[in-house]
Amino acid sequence: MEYISTRGKVGSIGFIDAFMMGLANDGGLLIPKQIPQIPIETLQTWSKLGYTELVYEIFTYFTNDEIPQEDLKQLIADSYSTFRHPEVTPITKLSDELYLLELFHGPTFAFKDVALQFMGQLYSYVAKKKGVRINILGATSGDTGASAIEGVRGKDGIKICILHPHGKVSKVQELQMTTVQDDNVLNLSVDGNFDDCQRIIKELFANLDFKSANDLAAINSINFIRIMAQIVYYFYAYFQVAGNIGADKVNFSVPTGNFGDIFAGYMAKRMGLPIGKLILATNENNILERFIKEGVYMPGDFRMTYSPSMDIQVASNFERYLYYVLGEDPELIAKLMEQFKVEGEISISSEALAAVQSEFAAHGVLGAECLSTISRVKTETNYLLDPHSACGVAAAQQCAEKGEITISLATAHPAKFNEAIELCGIEQQYPEPIQALFNKEQRQTRIAGDKQAIASAIEAFYRG
Numbered sequence: 001m002e003y004i005s006t007r008g009k010v011g012s013i014g015f016i017d018a019f020m021m022g023l024a025n026d027g028g029l030l031i032p033k034q035i036p037q038i039p040i041e042t043l044q045t046w047s048k049l050g051y052t053e054l055v056y057e058i059f060t061y062f063t064n065d066e067i068p069q070e071d072l073k074q075l076i077a078d079s080y081s082t083f084r085h086p087e088v089t090p091i092t093k094l095s096d097e098l099y100l101l102e103l104f105h106g107p108t109f110a111f112k113d114v115a116l117q118f119m120g121q122l123y124s125y126v127a128k129k130k131g132v133r134i135n136i137l138g139a140t141s142g143d144t145g146a147s148a149i150e151g152v153r154g155k156d157g158i159k160i161c162i163l164h165p166h167g168k169v170s171k172v173q174e175l176q177m178t179t180v181q182d183d184n185v186l187n188l189s190v191d192g193n194f195d196d197c198q199r200i201i202k203e204l205f206a207n208l209d210f211k212s213a214n215d216l217a218a219i220n221s222i223n224f225i226r227i228m229a230q231i232v233y234y235f236y237a238y239f240q241v242a243g244n245i246g247a248d249k250v251n252f253s254v255p256t257g258n259f260g261d262i263f264a265g266y267m268a269k270r271m272g273l274p275i276g277k278l279i280l281a282t283n284e285n286n287i288l289e290r291f292i293k294e295g296v297y298m299p300g301d302f303r304m305t306y307s308p309s310m311d312i313q314v315a316s317n318f319e320r321y322l323y324y325v326l327g328e329d330p331e332l333i334a335k336l337m338e339q340f341k342v343e344g345e346i347s348i349s350s351e352a353l354a355a356v357q358s359e360f361a362a363h364g365v366l367g368a369e370c371l372s373t374i375s376r377v378k379t380e381t382n383y384l385l386d387p388h389s390a391c392g393v394a395a396a397q398q399c400a401e402k403g404e405i406t407i408s409l410a411t412a413h414p415a416k417f418n419e420a421i422e423l424c425g426i427e428q429q430y431p432e433p434i435q436a437l438f439n440k441e442q443r444q445t446r447i448a449g450d451k452q453a454i455a456s457a458i459e460a461f462y463r464g
């Protein structure tokens with residue numbers, strides 16, 4: 001397996017090089033040169049595997065033998081031993097037609113841990129093997145930051161700097177990031193929103209002199225390894241719900257912001273998993289809902305919502321999907337992304353829109369619907385959804401046809417978002433690791449949303 005850029009200006013590179021490059025050096029996103037095709041007999045064998053066995057089988061399609069078998073197995077075992085559930089990503093049934101895929105049993109109670117526990121191990125492995133310095137730079141709307149920090153805190157040879165939008169993450173998310181006292185961690189609390197943080201770090205990654213002078217590495221879903229690790233739970237969930245591969249297709253409903261998680265589902269489908277509809281759930285920041293319904297990709301005004309991790313207008317991974325749906329033409333993608341930068345809009349043809357709509361459905365969940373979904377599901381089933389997962393459930397109920405089976409991704413634990421849960425008049429008890437955060441000291445640096453100021457701060461930290 002080799003990796004290429006959506007914009008065509010990076011030659012084919014191997015797995016570790018793709019991991020270390022993060023954002024492609026031509027400003028595009030790295031993708032596998034060919035999407036692996038999994039034969040039906042292999043799917044049948046996989047349907048009987050436990051979670052970490054399945055991780056190993058799927059990863060070997062992407063890692064090119066660049067990591068010796070035993071090392072890869074050990075990295076996987078270490079990554080998932082930190083999860084509180086033996087199945088890592090278990091399924092819960094809400095009704096005969098609706099299942100939840102619980103992705104929040106990792107150390108920071110959000111789906112990001114599934115990929116970032118592995119990436120933390122892998123960065124540490126590469127730092128040791130190659131004797132290189134690794135300086136991670138990431139942007140977060142709350143969950144990626146906490147999870148990435150947890151994955152590498154205190155690890156030799158690695159420093160991590162995370163930008164989060166000041167005052168726009170939940171209290172628990174803020175505490176998870178800022179109460180970490182390890183010296184290899186810097187939290188920058190940026191005046192601006194998540195889009196500002198993401199734009200600034202992408203510009204810093206695209207400045208190749210700055211990137212190489214500072215040994216920058218990425219943990220956001222611009223790094224394809226994030227997608228690779230997230231592909232696994234689509235397979236695992238399908239096998240748990242459908243029982244075996246002869247069963248009907250299953251829909252997935254995915255709370256969406258940066259389009260990374262749902263893109264992993266799209267990859268799983270392209271690899272041969274019998275997925276019906278991919279249902280894209282947004283909150284009021286509904287640029288992607290509008291794209292799927294109208295074929296126009298155009299950011300609107302940034303809105304603060306009950307699901308702050310999805311308060312994103314410009315979705316990083318959308319470029320990967322555009323590449324595939326528009327015929328794998330890197331020149332066209334480079335042109336469209338340049339046009340987006342200048343004009344702030346991309347429109348696709350009616351034929352391309354029909355292709356999009358044959359695979360995706362979408363629903364933008366407004367605040368009132370998000371809260372009423374939390375309350376209704378709690379009353380009917382005694383299950384407490386977090387507001388992001390509630391968007392997924394609301395969209396599943398809106399977009400799935402009667403008789404179809406849908407697995408809705410539960411992307412975070414409700415304790416991370418008590419602000420919304422309280423508004424539903426529901427009292428919850430925090431799990432102990434979250435309760436303990438309230439007694440810890442915080443460390444963070446408030447900073448203007450200015451690229452130069454941020455570049456100087458991170459350079460000083462990495463060199464210090």
Ligand SMILES: Cc1ncc(COP(=O)(O)O)c(C=O)c1O
Nearest residue numbers: 143256257258259260261309411
């Ligand atoms: C809890 C939660 N749900 C959903 C999302 C959206 O996922 P993605 O950005 O991969 O679309 C995020 C943030 O990424 C999140 O933290």
Ligand SMILES: N[C@@H](CCOP(=O)(O)O)C(=O)O
Nearest residue numbers: 140141142143144220221309
């Ligand atoms: N919702 C995310 C935003 C960053 O997304 P990523 O998947 O690209 O890391 C967050 O919680 O930070």
